[in-house]
Amino acid sequence: xxxxxxxxxxxxxxxxxxxxxxxxxxxxxxxxxEAPESAVAVHGPYEFVLHLYQRKGxxxxxxxxxxxxxxxxxxxxVRNGGFSQYYFNSSGELAPYAVKAARSxxxxxxxxxxxxxxxxxxxxxxxPDREKRMDQLSKIDLQTLGELDNRYYQCTENLSEIxxxxxxxxxxxxx
Numbered sequence: 001x002x003x004x005x006x007x008x009x010x011x012x013x014x015x016x017x018x019x020x021x022x023x024x025x026x027x028x029x030x031x032x033x034e035a036p037e038s039a040v041a042v043h044g045p046y047e048f049v050l051h052l053y054q055r056k057g058x059x060x061x062x063x064x065x066x067x068x069x070x071x072x073x074x075x076x077x078v079r080n081g082g083f084s085q086y087y088f089n090s091s092g093e094l095a096p097y098a099v100k101a102a103r104s105x106x107x108x109x110x111x112x113x114x115x116x117x118x119x120x121x122x123x124x125x126x127x128p129d130r131e132k133r134m135d136q137l138s139k140i141d142l143q144t145l146g147e148l149d150n151r152y153y154q155c156t157e158n159l160s161e162i163x164x165x166x167x168x169x170x171x172x173x174x175x
Contacts, residue, residue, distance in 0.1 A: 045167045045174045046072055058094065064170040067101035068163060070094040074114070075159040082149040083117045087126055087137050095126040095133075105166045107157040117148045 049069045052061055061069065073094060077086035086092055095118060102111035118125040120140045127133045167174050 045163075048174060058097070062173045063104070064166070064173040066094075066097055067104045068166060068174075070097045070101040071105060071107075071159050071163060074098050075163075078149065078152050083145045083152070084137065084142060087117075087121075087133055090130055092126060092133055093128045093130060096128060102157075105159075105162050107159065107162055109155050110152070110157045110159070113148055113151050113155060117145065120144060 045068065049061065049065045049072075052065065053069055058066055073091035074086055077089055077091050087095060099111050099115045099118065102108070102114055121127070121133075121136045127136060
């Protein structure tokens with residue numbers, strides 16, 4: 001059984017390579033199956049990308065960084081309160097990127113579910129502007145969104161397993 005990461009957030013901030021080193025160790029022969037659970041507990045890449053996003057916006061991120069942040073937020077919101085919560089909250093401003101991001105990380109089944117959810121907002125999808133998106137959301141059948149929530153929860157493509165490996169596979173973007 002592989003050991004979970006033993007370092008706190010401050011250590012990861014001081015040494016961003018520490019996260020990658022631990023993930024590589026967890027993905028070794030002995031602990032590969034346990035890497036996703038252990039890796040998700042570490043928020044080093046999330047904090048790094050969030051900081052960049054807060055300073056520079058979406059245009060200041062590389063594609064892998066934007067893919068990561070988009071899907072991290074989507075997964076956290078949908079698993080906590082469904083697609084309605086995702087679109088309602090500020091995280092929904094990245095919804096226009098979500099389908100491409102899911103495809104980029106190798107989650108085509110999730111991409112299809114997200115595409116169907118985004119399509120409920122009309123031809124142009126959910127508006128990045130929160131007020132406009134909330135108005136769009138008020139006109140959507142919540143039962144339909146609930147059905148998409150259930151499909152999302154049942155999907156075998158689990159972002160809590162996919163995203164840590166995505167970070168390891170894009171080391172230049174998460175330094």
